[in-house]
Structure formats: C-alpha cells, structure tokens
Amino acid sequence: MSLERINPRELSPATGFSHAVVASGSRLVFLAGQTALDGAGKVVGEALPQQFERALANLLAALAEAGGSPSDLARVTVYAVDVADYRTCAAELGRIWRRLAGREYPAMAVVGVVRLWDEAALVELDGLAVLP
Numbered sequence: 001m002s003l004e005r006i007n008p009r010e011l012s013p014a015t016g017f018s019h020a021v022v023a024s025g026s027r028l029v030f031l032a033g034q035t036a037l038d039g040a041g042k043v044v045g046e047a048l049p050q051q052f053e054r055a056l057a058n059l060l061a062a063l064a065e066a067g068g069s070p071s072d073l074a075r076v077t078v079y080a081v082d083v084a085d086y087r088t089c090a091a092e093l094g095r096i097w098r099r100l101a102g103r104e105y106p107a108m109a110v111v112g113v114v115r116l117w118d119e120a121a122l123v124e125l126d127g128l129a130v131l132p
Helices: 048-065 083-088 090-101
Strands: 002-006 020-024 027-034 073-080 107-112 123-131
Touching (some): 020 073, 048 090, 073 083, 083 090, 083 107
Antiparallel strands (some): 002 020
C-alpha cells in the first residue's frame, strides 16, 4: 500500500492538507462521520477545538480498529456548523491534528453545514483510508 501526496507548485500552498492523494493498495476503509460523542453517546466539549479533538480521536479509533493508522488516510471531510469559527481556530485545530495524526495530510475539504445530527455537535469528520 502506498499513498503519494501531490501538491503542485502552481496551486496555493497546501497547509494542513494535500491537494491530491494517489492511493494504491488492496483495502479501502470508509470511515463514517464522527462527532465529539463519548462512549455513552453524549457530545462532549463546548468549544470547537475540544469537539474537533474528540471527533478526530473517534475517527482514528475507528481506523485503528480496522487495522489502519493516520498515515493511511487518503481523504477526510470536515463538516462545520460555523466555518468562520473553524477559520479562527485553524491554528489550534492544526496543532491538534499534528499531535493526533501527524504531518502526513490527506486530501481534505471543510464544508459548512446548517447543523449536524446531534444539535450540540459543532463539527463532524468522515474519511477514506487505503490499507495494504
């Protein structure tokens, strides 16, 4: 399995994501959307950074259970109820990402949404990983 991260020089600098990821491998892992739910099914954390950290940890836990690691992530989509708040917190969210998932960034998108399934949720992450 291999992931080749591609960031063309003629595009804006890729900071915290990759413009494209070429994946070759034999197993695809589709990761369901994860919010800041704890084991009891309750949203934890009132601010975006705390919820982002829990949602990312949940996504990575599902990936680990499937036999993968953060470096296997080819694509992550972030759904945020307040994109302006996401941009304001971007530096802190980047630090959280690097601490939990490292510096090998997947192709990513941030999508603004009106609300998520759980009304208290501020952010949700889903993804696609490629494993050997």
